[in-house]
Amino acid sequence: MSGFADIYGYDTIKEHLQNAVVMDKVSHAYVFSGNLGAGKKMLAKIFAKTLQCEEGGKEPCNHCHSCVQAESNNQPDIIWVRHEKPGSIGVDDIRDQLVADIQIKPYSSRYKIYIIDEAEKLTVQAQNALLKTIEEPPAYGIVILLSKNADIFLQTILSRCVVLDLKPLSDSLVENYIKDHISCGDYERKFAAKFARGCIGRAISILESDEFSQLKNQVVSMVKNAKDMTSVEIMDSVKKAGEFKLVIDDYLDLLNVWFRDVLIFKSTADTNLIIFSDEISSIRNQAELVSYEGLQDILDSIDKVKVRLQANVNFDLTMELLIMAIKENL
Structure with a gap:
């Protein structure tokens, strides 16, 4: 009740x-x-x-x-x-x-x-x-x-x-809710609270959804391997992204969070500010490799993809261009 x-x-x-x-x-x-x-x-x-x-x-x-x-x-x-x-x-x-x-x-x-x-x-x-x-x-x-x-x-x-x-709540309030209602580890709680963008219901779905976990793993795998991808591997990643077409905003948001982590680490070297805190080694490596201009180009490309997909531009082509932009800047 x-x-x-x-x-x-x-x-x-x-x-x-x-x-x-x-x-x-x-x-x-x-x-x-x-x-x-x-x-x-x-x-x-x-x-x-x-x-x-x-x-x-x-x-x-x-x-x-x-x-x-x-x-x-x-x-x-x-x-x-x-x-x-x-x-x-x-x-x-x-x-x-x-x-x-x-x-x-x-x-x-x-x-x-x-x-x-x-x-x-x-x-x-x-x-x-x-x-x-x-x-x-x-x-x-x-x-x-x-x-x-x-x-x-x-x-x-x-x-x-x-x-x-109903404006977004603070990360700390979302985290407190998770702590009081859901049994999970510190990393999972902090990640869900930060990625939920102030929405408790979204945080719950992140923690309880198998699909979100699969989506996150797919995004992390793609960004960690993008630098050395062949054309065939790029098309395979596009195909895998297509499996999450109904939640493509989450896919793009995860990409956005990853490269903002890289940008923040490059600027501050402060691991406490990183959302993908279980991927510090990969975040550090990319921060050393990519220029500030390259990171901004990637983040701009992610924003453009959101606009294009809303305008019903071809999904596969749009995602292929995005992954190629990430590869080129890495």
């Missing part, structure tokens, strides 16, 4: 939501904005559970009938809006699951709460369908939009919502 006290960080946001509950000043529409793994779903779930709690406090009691239902995702008046298509949330999804349904009074609670995850996928038509409900909601209706990027919403939507931005 969980409550606001179980959420690490975001003290101002938690205080705002709890005050809204206690003072009976709850908005009819919210946007929780934050990166993947920032904790938007957990915050929405706890806020909704608190609103429906039969004891009416600023924390869910976790033992009333409503709280027990909410914890198991079976509270009939907390509705998670689903969507059929993976790439978008269409107008029919919103009309059927929210616009029409919100006209029916709550089944057993004070409020009827609709939570839309990945709300950045709402089409313009779906947003327009949602707008009228947000403009003239029934007294019991609350809509919570969870999004990686609030900027994609129509201004007419944003102007009617309370927007709460």
